[in-house]
Amino acid sequence: AQSVTQLGSHVSVSEGALVLLRCNYSSSVPPYLFWYVQYPNQGLQLLLKYTSAATLVKGINGFEAEFKKSETSFHLTKPSAHMSDAAEYFCAVSDQGGKLIFGQGTELSVKP
Amino acid sequence: EPEVTQTPSHQVTQMGQEVILRCVPISNHLYFYWYRQILGQKVEFLVSFYNNEISEKSEIFDDQFSVERPDGSNFTLKIRSTKLEDSAMYFCASSDVFGEAFFGQGTRLTVV
Numbered sequence: 001a002q003s004v005t006q007l008g009s010h011v012s013v014s015e016g017a018l019v020l021l022r023c024n025y026s027s028s029v030p031p032y033l034f035w036y037v038q039y040p041n042q043g044l045q046l047l048l049k050y051t052s053a054a055t056l057v058k059g060i061n062g063f064e065a066e067f068k069k070s071e072t073s074f075h076l077t078k079p080s081a082h083m084s085d086a087a088e089y090f091c092a093v094s095d096q097g098g099k100l101i102f103g104q105g106t107e108l109s110v111k112p
Numbered sequence: 113e114p115e116v117t118q119t120p121s122h123q124v125t126q127m128g129q130e131v132i133l134r135c136v137p138i139s140n141h142l143y144f145y146w147y148r149q150i151l152g153q154k155v156e157f158l159v160s161f162y163n164n165e166i167s168e169k170s171e172i173f174d175d176q177f178s179v180e181r182p183d184g185s186n187f188t189l190k191i192r193s194t195k196l197e198d199s200a201m202y203f204c205a206s207s208d209v210f211g212e213a214f215f216g217q218g219t220r221l222t223v224v
Binding site: 034036042043044045046049090092098099100101102103104105 | 143156157160212
């Protein structure tokens, strides 16, 4: 069975600071990994995805994530936070194209 | 840019009533999904649909739920005899063979 654990339900950073949102996964098959963002009262928007190509994945809005098989991790980073990055972020795993299994989500707050 | 469309955006229904949530997936996608997000909780997989039949369903998706693709464009989720605990945001998603799921804006279902 697949599962995702997001460490930290709430992360707060200052504007301009590094954003690091942690995600660890468990999968019995080579996983596909995703990060989605959800703004208040909106749907889920794909930030980036890993599908067994390059281990460092670049996404939209300056976010990137690195797949580390040895650590079963797929942490999301952004060098400099912007106020508009405040949202809920979900890490998800799938078995190469099927259903998505989501983590609990991390709410990112950005302080001026 | 193609998008997944869900209607209505908000549905209020009385306990025990039946509701139908509607989705128009992206036209060339082959896989369709329904997910649920109870307020403050993670997004949960309900059901996947491919080639006009259910391909996978979760434990949540019991006899109270059904899905249908009544024509070439719509994908519906029917919830019979609604309960208070069915109150949630319901997301429809669709994907092509490469597995990137595109989500709709969601339908907020409130059971009173």
